[in-house]
Amino acid sequence: xxxxxxxxxxxxxxxxxxxxxxxxxxxxxxxxxxxxxxxxxxxxxxxxxxxxxxxxxxxxxxxxxxxxxxxxxxxxxxxxxxxxxxxxxxxxxxxxxxxxxxxxxxxxxxxxxxxxxxxxxxxxxxxxxxxxxxxxxxxxxxxxxxxxxxxxxxxxxxxxxxxxxxxxxxxxxxxxxxxxxxxxxxxxxxxxxxxxxxxxxxxxxxxxxxxxxxxxxxxxxxxxxxxxxxxxxxxxxxxxxxxxxxxxxxxxxxxxxxxxxxxxxxxxxxxxxxxxxxxxxxxxxxxxxxxxxxxxxxxxxxxxxxxxxxxxxxxxxxxxxxxxxxxxxxxxxxxxxxxxxxxxxxxxxxxxxxxxxxxxxxxxxxxxxxxxxxxxxxxxxxxxxxxxxxxxxxxxxxxxxxxxxxxxxxxxxxxxxxxxxxxxxxxxxxxxxxxxxxxxxxxxxxxxxxxxxxxxxx
Amino acid sequence: xxxxxxxxxxxxxxxxxxxxxxxxxxxxxxxxxxxxxxxxxxxxxxxxxxxxxxxxxxxxxxxxxxxxxxxxxxxxxxxxxxxxxxxxxxxxxxxxxxxxxxxxxxxxxxxxxxxxxxxxxxxxxxxxxxxxxxxxxxxxxxxxxxxxxxxxxxxxxxxxxxxxxxxxxxxxxxxxxxxxxxxxxxxxxxxxxxxxxxxxxxxxxxxxxxxxxxxxxxxxxxxxxxxxxxxxxxxxxxxxxxxxxxxxxxxxxxxxxxxxxxxxxxxxxxxxxxxxxxxxxxxxxxxxxxxxxxxxxxxxxxxxxxxxxxxxxxxxxxxxxxxxxxxxxxxxxxxxxxxxxxxxxxxxxxxxxxxxxxxxxxxxxxxxxxxxxxxxxxxxxxxxxxxxxxxxxxxxxxxxxxxxxxxxxxxxxxxxxxxxxxxxxxxxxxxxxxxxxxxxxxxxxxxxxxxxxxxxxx
Numbered sequence: 001x002x003x004x005x006x007x008x009x010x011x012x013x014x015x016x017x018x019x020x021x022x023x024x025x026x027x028x029x030x031x032x033x034x035x036x037x038x039x040x041x042x043x044x045x046x047x048x049x050x051x052x053x054x055x056x057x058x059x060x061x062x063x064x065x066x067x068x069x070x071x072x073x074x075x076x077x078x079x080x081x082x083x084x085x086x087x088x089x090x091x092x093x094x095x096x097x098x099x100x101x102x103x104x105x106x107x108x109x110x111x112x113x114x115x116x117x118x119x120x121x122x123x124x125x126x127x128x129x130x131x132x133x134x135x136x137x138x139x140x141x142x143x144x145x146x147x148x149x150x151x152x153x154x155x156x157x158x159x160x161x162x163x164x165x166x167x168x169x170x171x172x173x174x175x176x177x178x179x180x181x182x183x184x185x186x187x188x189x190x191x192x193x194x195x196x197x198x199x200x201x202x203x204x205x206x207x208x209x210x211x212x213x214x215x216x217x218x219x220x221x222x223x224x225x226x227x228x229x230x231x232x233x234x235x236x237x238x239x240x241x242x243x244x245x246x247x248x249x250x251x252x253x254x255x256x257x258x259x260x261x262x263x264x265x266x267x268x269x270x271x272x273x274x275x276x277x278x279x280x281x282x283x284x285x286x287x288x289x290x291x292x293x294x295x296x297x298x299x300x301x302x303x304x305x306x307x308x309x310x311x312x313x314x315x316x317x318x319x320x321x322x323x324x325x326x327x328x329x330x331x332x333x334x335x336x337x338x339x340x341x342x343x344x345x346x347x348x349x350x351x352x353x354x355x356x357x358x359x360x361x362x363x364x365x366x367x368x369x370x371x372x373x374x375x376x377x378x379x380x381x382x383x384x385x386x387x388x389x390x391x392x393x394x395x396x397x398x399x400x401x402x403x404x405x406x407x408x409x410x411x412x413x414x415x416x417x418x419x420x421x422x423x424x425x426x427x428x429x430x431x432x433x434x435x436x437x438x439x440x441x442x443x444x445x446x447x448x449x450x451x452x453x454x455x456x457x458x
Numbered sequence: 459x460x461x462x463x464x465x466x467x468x469x470x471x472x473x474x475x476x477x478x479x480x481x482x483x484x485x486x487x488x489x490x491x492x493x494x495x496x497x498x499x500x501x502x503x504x505x506x507x508x509x510x511x512x513x514x515x516x517x518x519x520x521x522x523x524x525x526x527x528x529x530x531x532x533x534x535x536x537x538x539x540x541x542x543x544x545x546x547x548x549x550x551x552x553x554x555x556x557x558x559x560x561x562x563x564x565x566x567x568x569x570x571x572x573x574x575x576x577x578x579x580x581x582x583x584x585x586x587x588x589x590x591x592x593x594x595x596x597x598x599x600x601x602x603x604x605x606x607x608x609x610x611x612x613x614x615x616x617x618x619x620x621x622x623x624x625x626x627x628x629x630x631x632x633x634x635x636x637x638x639x640x641x642x643x644x645x646x647x648x649x650x651x652x653x654x655x656x657x658x659x660x661x662x663x664x665x666x667x668x669x670x671x672x673x674x675x676x677x678x679x680x681x682x683x684x685x686x687x688x689x690x691x692x693x694x695x696x697x698x699x700x701x702x703x704x705x706x707x708x709x710x711x712x713x714x715x716x717x718x719x720x721x722x723x724x725x726x727x728x729x730x731x732x733x734x735x736x737x738x739x740x741x742x743x744x745x746x747x748x749x750x751x752x753x754x755x756x757x758x759x760x761x762x763x764x765x766x767x768x769x770x771x772x773x774x775x776x777x778x779x780x781x782x783x784x785x786x787x788x789x790x791x792x793x794x795x796x797x798x799x800x801x802x803x804x805x806x807x808x809x810x811x812x813x814x815x816x817x818x819x820x821x822x823x824x825x826x827x828x829x830x831x832x833x834x835x836x837x838x839x840x841x842x843x844x845x846x847x848x849x850x851x852x853x854x855x856x857x858x859x860x861x862x863x864x865x866x867x868x869x870x871x872x873x874x875x876x877x878x879x880x881x882x883x884x885x886x887x888x889x890x891x892x893x894x895x896x897x898x899x900x901x902x903x904x905x906x907x908x909x910x911x912x913x914x915x916x
Contacts, residue, residue: 032770090772096667154770181673195672199771208734209554209886213758214653214856215639217786218750219729221739224759224781225689232690235683271677272811276666276777279810281679292676300671301682302774303765308782312490312612313657313819314548315784315857316760316885319734323682324766326773328675352737353730361771398672399773427774428667 002137002385002447009136010128010442014435017128018111020048021438024086024120025104025113031064031087031151038064038150041086045148052130054144059166061158064150068169071130071144078456079143080449081172081412083402084123084179085152088115089427096429109435116433117424122178123148125419125441133446141453145172149402152179155199155362156401163409170410173456174375176448178441179400180418181426183392184265188383188444190376191416193395194403195297196329196366198338202230202346203322205355210307210316220317221353224306227321230349234299234325238285241299241327243341251331251368253295257395261290264392274423294395298328324361328397335363364401369413378451379415386444391417417448460595460843460905467594468586468900472893475586476569478506479896482544482578483562483571489522489545489609496522496608499544503606510588512602517624519616522608526627529588529602536914537601538907539630539870541860542581542637543610546573547885554887567893574891575882580636581606583877583899591904599911603630607860610637613657613820614859621867628868631914632833634906636899637858638876639884641850642723646841646902648834649874651853652861653755654787654824656796660688660804661780663813668765668774678775679811682764685779688807692757692783696743699757699785701799709789709826711753715853719748722850732881752853756786782819786855793821822859827871836909837873844902849875875906 010017027041028034042058042065049056049069056069064087091101091114099105104113111121126146133140147170151158163170183189206223207216236242268289272280282300283292292298306321308314327338343358350356370376371393383391396416406412419441425431468475485499486492500516500523507514507527514527522545549559549572557563562571569579584604591598605628609615621628641647664681665674694700726747730738740758741750750756764779766772785796801816808814828834829851841849854874864870877899883889 033768090766090768092766092768093668197672197773199773206735209883209888210551211733212856212885213756213760213784214655214786215854215880215884216733216751217653217756217758217784217855218741218754219738219747220733220735221737222758224762225693225740225757228686228689228759228762228781229693231683231686235687275669275674275678277664277678277811278813279679280677281809281811282683283676287676289677293674296676298671298675299683300675300680300775301686301765302671302772303767303776304682304686304779305763305767307759307761308548308550309761309763310491310548310550313782313784314760314885315655315657317758318761321762323686324771326671326675326771328672351739353735353739355736396673397675398670422673425667426673427670427772430667 002443002450006132006137006446007443009132010439014439021111021121021124022104024124025115026102028102029087030090031154033090035064038087042067042150045086048127049146052127053134054146061162063158066150066162067148068166069146071140073140073143076458077142077453078173078458079145080452081145081147081170081175082126083147083175083177085119085149086123087150087153088118089153093429098430110432111435112430112432114431116431117420118426118431119152119179121433121438122419122441125178125445128442129445129449132442133449140449142449145170155197155364157362159402160405163405167410172412174452175406175412175414176379177400177403177414177416178418180396180416181420181422183394185421186389187265187392188387188389189392189394190379190383191394191396192371193331193368194366194400195397196333196335196404197362197364197399198327198329198335198342199362200339200342201322201324201359201361203320203357205320206353207317207319210319213315213317216317221351222317223321223354224318226351226354227306227323230346231301231323233349239283241297243345245337245341246297249333250297253291264290266290293397295330297330297333300326302326328399329366331366331368333366335365339363364399365404367404367407369407373413374455375415375452378448378455379417381451382444382447383417385447386440417444419444460901460908464590464595464904465901467590468897472897476893479569479579479582480562482582483573484560486560487545488548489612491548493522496545500525500608503544506585507604510585511592512604519620521616524608524620525606526624527604529598531598531601534916535600535911536631536916537603538910539603539605539628539633540584541605541633541635543577543607545608545611546576547611551887556888568890569893570888570890572889574889575878576884576889577610577637579891579896580877580899583636583903586900587903587907590900591907598907600907603628613655613822615820617860618863621863625868630870632910633864633870633872634837635858635861635872635874636876638854638874639878639880641852643879644847645723646845646847646849647852648837648841648849649852649854650829651789651826652824652858653855654791654793654862655820655822655857656785656787656793656800657820658797658800659780659782659817659819661778661815663778664811665775665777668777671773671775674775679809680775681779681812682776684809684812685764685781688804689759689781691807697741699755701803703795703799704755707791708755711749722748724748751855753788755788755791758784760784787824789824789826791824793823797821822857823862825862825865827865831871832913833873833910836906836913837875839909840902840905841875843905844898875902877902
């Protein structure tokens with residue numbers, strides 16, 4: 001049990017902590033387009049961590065810097081590695097935000113801003129916990145290693161060499177990653193498997209310039225029509241992905257998982273309503289909605305553009321068209337092999353008169369960690385202590401690439417203990433984070449540190 | 459035969475006429491987005507026509523104004539109606555222009571600017587002809603009615619009521635439309651049939667905002683994937699359009715036409731090369747390239763957009779996607795009936811979780827005029843006189859909606875006598891117009907006026 005003084009301290013300092021989060025959310029730290037904001041937010045975090053007594057620094061990479069921090073308590077206590085990311089998704093379409101994405105606003109018990117949940121609000125829980133344990137408890141009971149990444153939302157292109165280079169510095173007995181969500185409001189969950197990602201962009205080029213659709217229509221392969229056919233052909237009529245070898249390595253879900261998931265309080269109609277659709281769809285026949293989101297690989301066009309998209313009409317056969325395609329992968333699929341299948345499919349389905357180009361934007365392997373372990377137990381107890389309810393063991397459809405890298409490169413099976421809620425509009429306009437989750441996350445983090453100290457004691 | 463003094467006058471005044479065309483091309487008269495430039499160019503044309511001795515005025519419509527002008531010579535001579543349009547296609551993509559679209563540049567014997575061929579360069583032929591006949595000949599030998607439209611490139615949304623309202627003023631014995639092209643360099647042609655147009659925009663709406671593709675992928679119908687499937691399904695594997703009733707009213711081409719077209723010097727490889735493609739494609743099996751361009755209806759996506767189209771990756775299921783679709787129609791198809799088929803197809807192929815919207819952007823009926831008539835003969839002789847070669851009788855895949863309206867509303871079978879060349883980059887970056895075609899067009903116009911005066915003498 002967490003000392004009462006610690007929870008009281010956290011309660012007493014809510015307003016100040018919220019003000020600090022607001023400061024953090026003001027940085028428009030989109031990795032691809034706002035490098036300066038990323039440098040500034042990294043420096044800001046270094047300063048905050050320094051004030052909490054950690055040794056902290058901003059470490060340059062080929063892209064955005066990562067923040068590294070450590071707290072050495074004793075040789076005799078276990079070491080916990082904590083991960084979060086300070087970069088955020090691009091905020092567009094801006095016109096769909098009720099308030100500006102980088103001018104945080106508190107209303108109806110939540111804070112609205114890009115990154116409020118994903119992941120600034122979640123990562124800040126750990127800073128609050130360190131402060132409370134230091135100021136009002138018996139000090140932090142574990143050694144700490146903290147990594148705050150700057151390129152998570154763009155597929156972590158530089159994290160792998162970074163982890164290899166700093167492996168000694170990141171060595172730990174357990175790891176916690178806070179970049180996930182509750183199964184539902186009031187039902188905390190710990191995630192033991194995440195989908196991976198292959199993100200590609202395919203471009204079809206036809207005529208060297210846009211040409212007149214009347215003079216030439218019927219004689220020239222239209223890149224938009226051809227790309228539509230290419231993308232449409234990536235699924236069959238049962239919603240199965242048609243890329244060569246796509247399902248070859250998929251780890252089937254177990255009967256136990258099916259049974260557990262059927263018992264979860266999942267309201268399909270409410271889920272559809274929360275997304276603003278009148279019916280669900282888009283997945284494979286023969287699987288439940290949760291199974292399709294968690295345990296089956298998927299393929300989605302994230303964007304498409306070609307030809308004239310302005311006001312009114314323009315009668316052209318466009319010179320080119322392109323689509324961004326992400327494939328979500330499940331254990332044991334290999335992103336490289338999936339991309340090979342994608343390239344093969346494109347090569348086989350490029351019609352005469354079209355030049356195709358496939359560009360790989362990002363990749364991440366799927367991951368599964370053992371759902372039973374002392375660290376996992378520490379996480380479950382911490383969630384129960386902070387939120388008053390046993391955590392469900394769930395999978396997650398999203399990718400948190402660092403999880404797989406921790407497993408593969410550092411030998412650490414991370415505990416995915418996240419504090420977001422499913423309706424926080426992650427990656428969408430009006431992203432927000434409930435204040436109760438924000439404050440509860442700090443309690444959970446402090447409890448996690450204490451539990452790790454106890455359950456992994458040397 | 460045109461008096462030698464007239465052709466000499468035209469030769470002597472080439473530089474000045476070119477300077478006037480350059481002035482005309484500087485107006486960025488895109489109908490949808492540049493209303494002020496359209497007003498200005500209409501006023502400029504009114505002033506020029508006034509100086510040539512015509513009564514001219516700019517007539518407001520619900521959209522851009524039309525220029526109307528007339529010259530009364532005598533009750534005893536026939537009346538010729540001349541049509542052109544001063545509005546131009548949007549110039550984008552701007553980055554593909556070698557020089558700026560509205561800063562005309564002469565190089566390699568051609569003038570480069572948006573509208574240089576389509577249609578400012580072509581319409582200006584008639585003004586030069588009027589001037590030459592007046593200044594150096596025996597005067598214009600016919601009564602003239604001139605209509606210069608301001609919304610041709612956006613589907614002429616206001617021209618039908620305009621023609622009805624001004625039918626008396628436009629009454630004529632023959633009509634000439636200069637908004638078409640030679641079959642090939644050195645081979646003038648007169649067009650007797652044009653394709654019509656149905657231009658629609660279809661939007662698929664899914665989730666109320668862009669949502670996370672990892673958390674939700676597999677559970678939600680993706681509007682981009684669904685739209686790709688919708689567009690792909692508009693053609694079958696033989697390149698035939700699948701919309702209900704699409705081919706029902708198509709007038710089959712005759713054996714005579716097939717034979718004539720086979721005799722035309724059409725170089726498929728050269729045509730493909732001029733468009734920058736390594737192979738032709740995109741049309742129905744069982745028809746030659748010219749048949750597919752001239753006598754068969756087609757369906758092309760002119761533009762598509764949905765989701766994230768910026769730099770790098772964004773992992774979303776987009777809230778919506780839309781496509782602009784133009785269908786080129788041949789005699790005797792009815793655009794309204796085709797749009798009904800389109801709506802029916804969309805309704806039948808909208809998957810669960812998607813709301814579809816179809817918007818009609820523009821429509822034009824196809825047209826065919828009798829290839830034999832005194833006016834047609836006048837045009838053929840004029841082309842031979844100006845360009846030294848008998849004109850081929852051709853169809854054209856583009857739409858010139860005014861042709862059908864002249865036939866239906868004014869009872870006039872127009873002579874489509876155009877001076878462009880097939881490689882002028884109409885509707886594309888680097889549109890240009892050969893100076894020889896520009897000067898030759900003026901000779902042809904003057905000869906046409908003389909021939910009409912003689913062949914249609916009362």
